[in-house]
Amino acid sequence: MKRIVIIGASSGLGRRISEDFARIGLRVGIAARREPQLKAIYERYPESVVYRTIDVTAPDAVERFYDLIEANGGMDILLLASGTGHINPQLDVATDVTTVETNAVGTVRILDAAYRYFRDTANDTPGQIAVITSLAGTKGIGIAASYSASKRFQSTYIDALDQLAHQEHVNIRFTDIRPGFIRTPLLKEGRNYPxxxxxxxxxxxxxxxxxxxxxxxxxxxxxxxxxGLWRMIPQCVWSRIALELKDSDNKS
Ligand SMILES: NC(=O)c1ccc[n+]([C@@H]2O[C@H](COP(=O)([O-])OP(=O)(O)OC[C@H]3O[C@@H](n4cnc5c(N)ncnc54)[C@H](OP(=O)(O)O)[C@@H]3O)[C@@H](O)[C@H]2O)c1
Structure with missing residues (x-):
């Protein structure tokens, strides 16, 4: 039975994917900060799911992550689905720092720990590290600067670990998942997204x-x-594009 650990499983994509994988018979270890949401998933699939609370910004995240892997009976796949993001053209510093701590620093904590785990265990069957990054990492987005930069960071970090794994002959596959807008609690209610x-x-x-x-x-x-089209836009043109997202009751 394949064993997956999903961080950021209490809502949105992580929650949905946890439930789908539990339903098709994977062994699923889930984590996030909010325990009641995790417990509710566990109670629906008590045979397949174990859970632990983990805050990826906290220093004890790695210890808790390893504890979850053990409770799950091991790990073949890590899915990092935790993340936060805000439209923040006013550049509120606390918002931007939280975004970077969650999406960038949290990613380093969990991916380094997962890499070390697979380096020590994945001799025969390859391990897999999958991360939900974002297409927002394709270009710097002015109204969501820390979000787009932190998502670019995640993709670059995956590329770097992939190269390191080849260099060290560590048997890990990497999956960089880059979605466009998906209606989850991450998106502001009442706002239109293309x-x-x-x-x-x-x-x-x-x-x-x-x-x-x-x-x-x-x-x-x-x-x-x-x-693909975004990538072709030169930076001098991109800098002059005014991106905005409108509230749905104010479409004019
Ligand atoms: N929705 C989109 O349009 C979209 C598009 C591209 C990429 N993505 C990416 O997809 C991923 C999942 O987002 P979503 O759309 O499913 O949003 P979501 O419903 O808000 O889910 C975010 C998840 O991350 C967890 N999380 C946040 N901060 C955390 C922390 N410090 N420690 C541990 N877990 C934390 C949350 O759980 P707790 O609050 O319980 O900790 C929650 O389970 C994110 O990385 C997001 O950037 C989303």
């Missing part, structure tokens, strides 16, 4: 990418085209 996807549509695409061990998965094909 090409928004339902979680019921996007989660199965993400699950397929993980199980097929894709190296990079853009979710979905429409966003693949959009992000």
């Amino acid at each position: 090409l928004e996807m339902a979680i019921s549509y996007a989660a199965p695409l993400i699950e397929k990418a993980i199980l097929r061990r894709k190296r990079v998965a853009v979710i979905d094909s429409r966003w693949r085209i959009v992000s």
Whole structure:
């Protein structure tokens, strides 16, 4: 039975993917900060799920992560789905620092620990490290500077660990999942997001990418085209594009 550990499982994509994987018979270790939400998933799938509270910004996150892996009977796949992000053109410092601590520093903590775990265990069967990064990491986005930069950080960190794993002959596959907008609690209610996807549509695409061990998965094909076009825009032009997101009751 495949064993997956999912960090950021208390809501949104992590929660949906945890439940889907538990339903198809994977052994699923789940974590986030909010215990009642984790317990509710455990109570629906007590045979397949174990849970621990983990705050990826806290120094004890690694210890708790290893404890969860042990409770799960081991780990074949890590899915890092924890994250936070805000529209913050006013550059509120506390918001930006929390975003970087969660998305960048938290990623370093968990991915370093997962790498070390697989280095010590994945001699025969390859381990897999999957992260839900974002297409927001494709370009610096002015109204969400710390979010877009921290998502770029995650993708670059995966690339770096992938190179290190080859260099050290460590048997780990890496999966960088880059979605466009998906309607989860991360998105502000009442605000319109372009090409928004339902979680019921996007989660199965993400699950397929993980199980097929894709190296990079853009979710979905429409966003693949959009992000391909973004990449071609020179920075001097990109800097002059005014991006904004409108509230749905104010579409004019
Ligand atoms: N929704 C989108 O449009 C979209 C698009 C591209 C990428 N993504 C990425 O997808 C991932 C999942 O987001 P989502 O859309 O599913 O949003 P979400 O519903 O807000 O889920 C975020 C998850 O991260 C956990 N989390 C946040 N801070 C944490 C911390 N310090 N320690 C541990 N867990 C923490 C939350 O749990 P607790 O609060 O209980 O800790 C929650 O389970 C994020 O990395 C996000 O950037 C989302």
